[in-house]
Amino acid sequence: MIAEQRHLIEVADLKTHFPIRKGLLRRVVGEVKAVDGVSFRIAAGKTLGLVGESGCGKTTVGRTLLRLIPATEGRVLYSGRDVFALRNEQMRLLRRRMQLVFQDPYGSLNPRLTVENIVGEALAVHEGLSVHRRRDKVMAILEKVGLASHHAGRYPHEFSGGQRQRIGIARALALGPQFIVCDEPVSALDVSIQSQIVNLLKDLQAEMGLTYLFIAHDLAVVEHISDDVAVMYLGRIVEYASRNALYANPQHPYTRALMSAIPRPEPRRRRERIVLAGEVPSPSNPPSGCAFHPRCPLAEPRCAEEVQSLVGSASAEHRVACWKVSEENRRYCLQPRDTI
Amino acid sequence: MTEPTITQPQAPVRSEGYWRTVWRNVRRNRRGMAGLIVIGLMLAVWIFSPLLATNQPIVCRYEGRWYFPAVVEVFQARRTGPQWINKARPFNLPQFDAKEQLDPDDFAIWPLIRWHEYEQSSDFLQPPSSRHWLGTDELGRDVAARMIHGTAVSVKVGFVSMGIAALIGIVLGGLAGYWGGFVDMVISRIIEIVICFPVFFLILAIMVWLEPNILNVMIVIGLTRWTGIARYTRGEFMRIKGQDYVVAAHCLGIGHGRIMFRHILPNALAPVLVSITFGIANAVLVEAGLSWLGFGVQSPDPSWGNILRTAYDSLNVAPHLVYPPCIAIFLAVLAYNLLGDALRDAIDPRLRGTT
Numbered sequence: 118m119i120a121e122q123r124h125l126i127e128v129a130d131l132k133t134h135f136p137i138r139k140g141l142l143r144r145v146v147g148e149v150k151a152v153d154g155v156s157f158r159i160a161a162g163k164t165l166g167l168v169g170e171s172g173c174g175k176t177t178v179g180r181t182l183l184r185l186i187p188a189t190e191g192r193v194l195y196s197g198r199d200v201f202a203l204r205n206e207q208m209r210l211l212r213r214r215m216q217l218v219f220q221d222p223y224g225s226l227n228p229r230l231t232v233e234n235i236v237g238e239a240l241a242v243h244e245g246l247s248v249h250r251r252r253d254k255v256m257a258i259l260e261k262v263g264l265a266s267h268h269a270g271r272y273p274h275e276f277s278g279g280q281r282q283r284i285g286i287a288r289a290l291a292l293g294p295q296f297i298v299c300d301e302p303v304s305a306l307d308v309s310i311q312s313q314i315v316n317l318l319k320d321l322q323a324e325m326g327l328t329y330l331f332i333a334h335d336l337a338v339v340e341h342i343s344d345d346v347a348v349m350y351l352g353r354i355v356e357y358a359s360r361n362a363l364y365a366n367p368q369h370p371y372t373r374a375l376m377s378a379i380p381r382p383e384p385r386r387r388r389e390r391i392v393l394a395g396e397v398p399s400p401s402n403p404p405s406g407c408a409f410h411p412r413c414p415l416a417e418p419r420c421a422e423e424v425q426s427l428v429g430s431a432s433a434e435h436r437v438a439c440w441k442v443s444e445e446n447r448r449y450c451l452q453p454r455d456t457i
Numbered sequence: 458m459t460e461p462t463i464t465q466p467q468a469p470v471r472s473e474g475y476w477r478t479v480w481r482n483v484r485r486n487r488r489g490m491a492g493l494i495v496i497g498l499m500l501a502v503w504i505f506s507p508l509l510a511t512n513q514p515i516v517c518r519y520e521g522r523w524y525f526p527a528v529v530e531v532f533q534a535r536r537t538g539p540q541w542i543n544k545a546r547p548f549n550l551p552q553f554d555a556k557e558q559l560d561p562d563d564f565a566i567w568p569l570i571r572w573h574e575y576e577q578s579s580d581f582l583q584p585p586s587s588r589h590w591l592g593t594d595e596l597g598r599d600v601a602a603r604m605i606h607g608t609a610v611s612v613k614v615g616f617v618s619m620g621i622a623a624l625i626g627i628v629l630g631g632l633a634g635y636w637g638g639f640v641d642m643v644i645s646r647i648i649e650i651v652i653c654f655p656v657f658f659l660i661l662a663i664m665v666w667l668e669p670n671i672l673n674v675m676i677v678i679g680l681t682r683w684t685g686i687a688r689y690t691r692g693e694f695m696r697i698k699g700q701d702y703v704v705a706a707h708c709l710g711i712g713h714g715r716i717m718f719r720h721i722l723p724n725a726l727a728p729v730l731v732s733i734t735f736g737i738a739n740a741v742l743v744e745a746g747l748s749w750l751g752f753g754v755q756s757p758d759p760s761w762g763n764i765l766r767t768a769y770d771s772l773n774v775a776p777h778l779v780y781p782p783c784i785a786i787f788l789a790v791l792a793y794n795l796l797g798d799a800l801r802d803a804i805d806p807r808l809r810g811t812t
Contacts, residue, residue, distance in 0.1 A: 185707055212710030225701035229475055229723040238719075239709040270471040288705065 124194075125161040125296055125328045126182070130154050131191035133174075133181045137401060149401045151177040153352035154191075156427075159345075161295070164322065164329040166343030166360070168336055168375070170397050174352040175332045176220075179298040182330075183215055184208065195296070213243055216289035220301035222281035226273035226288075232259070233269040236287045243292060255291070261324075262287045263317060279310035286317065296328045303338060315342055336379050340364055348372045351408040352400055354427055358435040368430050368437040370413050407439070415441040479727070482803030489799020495792035502605055503612045507531040510570035510602035513548065513555055517565035524548060526555065527568060572599035574606040574759050582775040591781050594767045603759035604781050610760035611789055614675050614744040615737035621679025623733050626686025627722070633687070634694025635717055644687070652684045657743060664752040671760070674753045678740050689732050693725035700724075727804040734797035738790045745786050761786050 133152040136145040151174045159165045169175050180186045182193045184200055193200040195211065203211060219225035226235055237255040240246050246254065256266045262283040273281055282302060289297055299318065303311040319342060321327055333339050339346055339360075346363045348356040348371065356369040367373045374391040393412045398404050404411050410420035419440055430437040437443065473481075483489050508515055513526035526548040533544065547553040559565055570590065572578075578597040585592045591600040633644035660677050667673040697703060698721060706716045747753035748762025749769075756763055761782040768778035 180704070183708055185704055209710040212708060215708075217705065217708045219701045219705065221701055225705055227702040227706075227720055227724070230719075231471060238706075238711065242709070242711050242715065267470065272472050272474070275472055285705075288709070292709070 123161050124158040125196060126157075126159040126330070127192075127194040127197075128158070128178075128182055129156050129192045129194075131156070131178065131181060131193065132189040133177050133186060134189040147401055149399075150352050150403065151400055152181060153400075153403075155349070155352070155354055156191075157345075157347055157354065157357065159296075159328055159330060161328055162322070162326050163344040164331050164342055166339035166346040167330060167332045167349060168334060168339050168346060169349035170334060172397055172400070173349045174400065175334075175349055176300055178349070179217065179300050179330060179332050183217055183298060185217070213239075213292040214294050215296045216292070216294040216298070218282075218285050218289050218297060218299045218302045220304050222278045222285060222305060223273075225285050226281060228273055231270050231272055232264075232284055232287075235273070235284060236269075236291050239288070239291045255287075258287045258290055261290065261321070277310075278306050279313060282306060282310075282314050283317070286314075286321070290321070290325075293325075294327070296330070298330045298332070300332045301334065302331075304333065304335065311338065318342065336375055348375065351398060351403055353408065353424075353438065355409065355438045356436070357427060362432070362435045366435075368435065368442045369409075369439050370415050370441070371409050415439075417441065475723075479800070479803045483796075483799045486799040486802060488795045489803075492792040492795030492799065495788055496796060499608055499612050499789060499792075503609045506605050506609060509568055510572060510574065510599075510605040511568050512571060512573040512576055514559065514565040514567050517555070517559060518563050519547075519559060570599060570602045570605060572602040574598070574602045575757050576602070582771055582778070584775070584777055592775065592777055594764075594775075594778060595771050598757075600764065600768075600778060600781055603764050604761070604785060607759040607761045607764055607782075608785075610671055610748075610754055610758075610762075611741050611744065611786075613671065614678065615741050615789075615793070617675040618678035618682065618740045618744075619733050619737045621676065622683035622736060623686055623729075625680070626683035627690050627729065629683070630687035630690025630692075631694050631717055631722065631725075634691040635698055635713070635721065637695070641691070644691075648684045648687050651681065654681070656681050657746065660743065660747065661750070661752060664747065669747075669752050669755055671754050671758075674744055674747055678743055682736055682740065682743075685732050685736065686729055689729050690725060693728060694721055697721045697724050728801075731797050731801040731804065734793055734800055738793035738797070741786065741789050741793070745782075761789075 131152055132150070132154055134148040134150050137147040137149060138144060139146045153174075155174075155178055157165060167175050167178065177186060181188045182200070184193075188201055195215065198211075200208075200211065230238070233252065233255050236258055237251045240251050240254060252269075255269060259266060259269060264280065264283055264287065268276070268280075273284065276284065286302075302318070303314050306314060315338060318329065318331075322329060329342070331339060331342055343360050346358060346360050347354045348363075348369065350371050356363065356367070356372045358368075363372070364376070367376045370391075371393075374393050377391045391414070395412050398408065398411065404421070406419075406421040407413070407416075407424055410416040413420065417440070423440075425438050425440045425443060427436045427438045428443055429435065430439075430443055483493070502509065507530065508527055511527050511530065513530055515525065515527045517524050517526070522545075524545055526544055529544045529548075543549065547558075548555065556571060572589070576598065578593065578599075580589070580593050581595055581597045583589050583593040589599050589601065591604065594600055594603070629644050629647070633641040659681055660674075663677050664673065667677070694717075703716060703720055706720050711720075744753055744760070745762035745765065748760045749766045751763070751766065753762055754760035756767070765779060765782035765786075768775070768782065772779065
């Protein structure tokens with residue numbers, strides 16, 4: 118990472134808590150800490166992969182920073198501007214710069230609109246283009262995502278999952294955004310289609326200079342597309358590093374467990390497989406201390422009491438939130454070794 | 458890749474839209490189509506009622522000249538119609554009776570029923586005959602003519618009152634479902650309050666205060682029967698507002714109004730339409746009931762309800778008179794229900810068999 122890089126997105130201590138209401142008076146009896154203090158930065162034109170099990174708050178992070186879900190605490194800066202402080206009209210303008218691609222290619226397209234209207238609606242609303250100019254623009258975008266112009270008059274149900282995902286990407290691209298949150302864009306697709314969509318996203322990034330927050334639970338896909346990777350567990354980032362550093366040298370026990378679960382096409386090589394016991398705890402009632410400690414093979418009493426913050430571990434940029442790992446690394450840092 | 462290369466830009470060909478598919482499915486449903494045909498017939502009878510049953514010929518040649526007395530009468534009856542059309546002599550003279558004085562040899566096209574709905578004759582409580590197809594009532598009025606003119610009331614009551622109800626129900630239900638929270642709480646309580654009143658008696662009570670006429674009947678039915686529609690709409694809006702495509706619309710910076718009307722409403726409308734169709738059937742029934750009790754359409758204006766009332770009053774003398782209005786009300790309600798069923802099945806086959 119180069120120090121003077123311009124950061125398009127800066128997220129600082131983002132928290133999103135959902136109240137749990139009960140009873141006739143809908144009193145708040147607790148809260149689900151879906152996102153509980155997440156910070157990261159994404160440089161312009163780069164991709165941050167956000168990985169974690171389902172239910173760990175990845176999607177909520179994406180939606181909160183686009184202001185689709187109100188944040189409880191924290192700040193999001195887009196090009197230095199505080200997204201949460203914007204008034205509605207300014208926010209509407211900023212919406213053109215930040216977009217979202219959805220996981221579910223079936224639920225994310227309005228079944229009553231043709232592809233032309235799905236992709237072109239934002240143009241009509243924001244730019245007030247005439248029907249003809251709008252059509253030209255829609256056709257150009259469709260071509261860019263690999264669809265043909267005769268698809269424009271069709272309805273979503275006439276397309277396959279991969280094609281629908283292309284339509285969703287076209288819709289996100291319509292206003293010429295700089296930043297796109299890709300919320301598990303390939304998880305619902307066949308493996309053969311996944312690579313097509315990931316490559317399409319990479320091509321578009323190269324061509325248009327897009328910045329991505331790529332949310333996924335598939336580490337292999339994330340490795341392919343990301344520059345940096347953040348691993349989330351129960352509302353917090355537990356490890357945050359450049360892709361090469363993370364994949365070469367995973368630090369956090371959770372990350373190691375995830376890594377060991379990636380299928381590798383080398384059957385002869387014996388690998389240690391770390392199998393985690395138990396389930397992801399409920400974010401409405403998280404374990405004390407480090408949320409991972411009930412399932413952690415390295416856990417010690419301190420882990421149940423305090424949370425280690427995300428601190429530089431293997432290197433200043435490779436940050437891990439784990440007592441054991443940072444302890445080990447303190448020793449390890451005395452004899453520095455070339456990482457990365 | 459065998460993807461065909463596009464050489465020239467084509468205008469996008471629209472695929473079959475949602476409503477077309479629904480229509481195709483409704484057409485396949487025989488009972489639904491039967492209902493639709495009955496409703497269509499009722500509409501036709503309503504529109505052409507002035508030419509179907511009146512005591513003036515539609516076209517006739519009298520003393521060497523052509524006349525269109527029944528057609529002219531239609532314009533004269535409407536105060537908004539062109540005032541300059543006056544019925545030519547002798548047809549405008551009250552003592553001129555076309556049925557008697559028109560020479561049988563003269564060319565004339567008569568309406569199906571040669572009686573006017575108010576026209577009284579000296580034949581009271583006649584059984585059906587070639588002269589009076591469905592007999593006459595206690596004032597000697599032709600029941601067939603009254604039935605035809607009474608169709609207008611049933612058709613209008615159904616559509617106008619449910620139009621009012623749909624407007625209120627969709628707007629309130631949509632707002633409640635979309636905004637949730639406090640708005641939802643207030644609107645839901647209003648709905649619950651309105652539901653608590655027994656509708657028929659509420660209408661009765663209101664009709665005591667208002668002048669009993671068809672317009673008031675329609676307004677009162679509309680103002681009281683919107684709760685079902687509102688609840689349906691609310692539920693649909695709540696379901697749909699969480700869908701990804703609505704989130705996408707928010708993310709694109711599309712305004713709330715546009716999201717509600719362009720993204721949510723079209724997807725919510727189908728089940729609401731089904732409940733509107735059933736509501737029309739109910740409105741027809743309520744109007745007939747009100748008119749039967751004397752709170753709806755007032756005599757001498759005909760409606761199926763008050764025709765039934767008159768028939769009921771002379772039940773011992775002329776029992777045949779109750780059949781026409783009963784059968785008509787039954788058929789109309791059945792037709793709307795069949796259409797509603799067919800629509801529901803066409804919209805979502807999973808709902809088959811529910812109401």
